[in-house]
Amino acid sequence: MAIKRIACYWSLFKTTVIFGTGVYAGVYIAQNYQIDKVENPKVLLDKAQDFIKSKLGDLSDTKKDK
Template sequence: MTCKKPIDVCNNKPPAMGCFPWLIKNSIIFGTGIYTGVYIAQNYQIDKVEDPKALFEKAQCYVREKLEEFSKKGKD
């Protein structure tokens, strides 16, 4: 059995640079997202998001209704 070469996450960048540019880019994007979220939360009134269980139940209900509509159209 032969060993496979490990997959390089950094797309074969030189070892001196490593994943540093990727880390900087993603850190800037993450920080921008956090800043935007905090800004919006402080300056705008936004309704609270329901808990995941309630959202899942609503999604199930919606899918059931659409499936019933689809099956009724198929019978007509």
């Protein structure tokens, strides 16, 4: 029982440290570098789908040529 409790505390501590490091890095980068705004997730998803469809189309065209 005590080992599970220690493992739980360790997991919580590790997660908190990783999250805090990510927040600190994000704030540091935002303050010291000119970063473009991230697009709307819907727009990014549409771009990813278009990219995948174009690659699949290229792949099917290559197979037809053989």
